[in-house]
Amino acid sequence: MSSQSTSSQGDLIYCSACGHPNPPWRYECEECKTSLVKPEAGGFSRSRERPGCVTAYAILLWIGAVGATLGGVAAGISEGEVLVVLGGLVAGGLELGLGIGIWRLKNWARIIVMVLQGLGVIVGLISLFMGNLISIVSLAVGGYILYWFASHGEYFD
Numbered sequence: 001m002s003s004q005s006t007s008s009q010g011d012l013i014y015c016s017a018c019g020h021p022n023p024p025w026r027y028e029c030e031e032c033k034t035s036l037v038k039p040e041a042g043g044f045s046r047s048r049e050r051p052g053c054v055t056a057y058a059i060l061l062w063i064g065a066v067g068a069t070l071g072g073v074a075a076g077i078s079e080g081e082v083l084v085v086l087g088g089l090v091a092g093g094l095e096l097g098l099g100i101g102i103w104r105l106k107n108w109a110r111i112i113v114m115v116l117q118g119l120g121v122i123v124g125l126i127s128l129f130m131g132n133l134i135s136i137v138s139l140a141v142g143g144y145i146l147y148w149f150a151s152h153g154e155y156f157d
Contacts, residue, residue, distance in 0.1 A: 011023070011024050012024070013026065013036050013037075013038065015029035015031065015032060015034055015036060016034065016036075016037055017029065017032050017034040018031050018032045018034070020032070022036055024038075025049065025154070025155070026154055027154045028154065050103070050105060050155070051152070051155060053148065054102060054103075054105070054155065055103070057102055057113075057145070058099045058100075058102040058103040059099070061095050061096070061098055061099030061102060062095075062096060062099045064095050065091075065092045065093070065094075065095035065096040065099060066092065067092075068088055068091040068092040068095055069088050069089055069091070069092030069093075070088070070092075071088055072084055072085060072086075072087050072088010072089060072091060072092065073085050073088050073089070075088070076088060098112055098113070105155055105156045105157060106156060106157060107153070107156040107157055109156075110149050110153065110156045113145070113149050114146055114149050114150055117142050117143075117145045117146035117149070118146055120138065120142040121139060121142050121143055121146060124138045124139040124142060125139065
């Protein structure tokens with residue numbers, strides 16, 4: 001299905017260099033990579049839509065934040081270790097903040113996700129070379145997430 005069928009003809013932005021029709025959320029032409037000139041919005045701006053996969057990723061980060069916080073607090077209390085409790089709170093807070101950044105389409109959050117996924121891919125490769133075949137699943141998932149965030153920077157500020 002082409003990009004023309006996903007938007008009405010009035011919503012398309014035509015490239016000034018090659019004439020290719022582009023969806024309104026693009027910042028550069030899909031064909032020639034020339035920066036697109038957005039038409040004037042008549043006094044109001046239309047917000048970008050967050051892709052569903054980004055929404056899902058942010059929600060998963062928030063769920064992970066709750067898990068890290070509760071897990072750290074529970075482990076710290078059972079062991080009587082204040083530092084473990086604090087570690088859980090810090091980890092949960094960082095994950096919550098990253099989820100908010102992804103939800104708001106912030107480029108700094110996209111870069112952090114790419115770094116973390118890249119590290120996960122490296123760890124997965126090491127694990128695979130050490131004979132853990134199940135790490136193929138985490139490699140595939142982490143690799144795809146890394147690829148998606150690296151190739152879809154146009155969504156992020």
